Amino acid sequence: MPSQERFAKGPIALFECMQQIPCNPCADACPRGAITVKEINDCPSLNEELCNGCGVCMTHCPGLSIFVVDYTYGKDAALVKIPYEFSPLPEAKTVVDALNRQGQWIGTAQVIRVQTSPNKTNIIWLSVPRELAMEVRSIRLRKQSGNMSSP
Ligand code: SF4
Ligand code: SF4
Structure with a gap:
């Protein structure tokens, strides 16, 4: 750590x-x-x-064991980069469900960037509340984006 x-x-x-x-x-x-x-x-x-x-x-x-956390990203938000191998990929600027290591819903995150490269693991850049930066380790796509409330 x-x-x-x-x-x-x-x-x-x-x-x-x-x-x-x-x-x-x-x-x-x-x-x-x-x-x-x-x-x-x-x-x-x-x-x-x-x-x-x-x-x-x-x-x-x-x-899929490495993550990047940036607490200097914003006053109230941290940037978390997660590996992502599911399909479809989320789109930038959409709101997604933030999941913890057990796959449980813990809040919402905004997709900042989707980083892809051939034959390598995709990386999703997420803006998350600072207090969730050490908990968010996966995401779940929503059918409709933009809703910040719990499911
Ligand atoms: S590549 Fe990933 S799984 Fe392998 S040693 Fe490094 S962190 Fe661990
Ligand atoms: S590849 Fe980049 S993120 Fe990973 S350990 Fe090296 S400098 Fe850090």
Whole structure:
């Protein structure tokens, strides 16, 4: 978990990769050399001063285990980038249901950007209430966008 001082500086990657499995494409993908996987079964460790929250590692992670959180995004909102492999993709500017790690509804989020690249994991940029930044880890599309109330 990054320090509060680091969160205050801008976006940073969060690794929710808890299982010791033979995997390390995140480390190979990071253009800043911020990720270390000492032994192939180790969980990755992050040099938080080298990470700039670009999200490149997210697009290479087969476990969908990496997120980016930016508390400097706004006064009341934080930016959360999540990996997303469902179809259809949401559209930018739409309001979606924000889900926690258990898939439970915890609020609403606005899609800021949909980042796609061939043969890589899609990344959804979300604006969420600051207090939900460490809880929102997935989304559910709504049939009608623009409604900020609970379902
Ligand atoms: S977000 Fe970017 S800089 Fe940070 S660990 Fe991932 S690839 Fe490296
Ligand atoms: S690529 Fe993803 S699953 Fe693999 S070690 Fe890195 S964070 Fe964990």
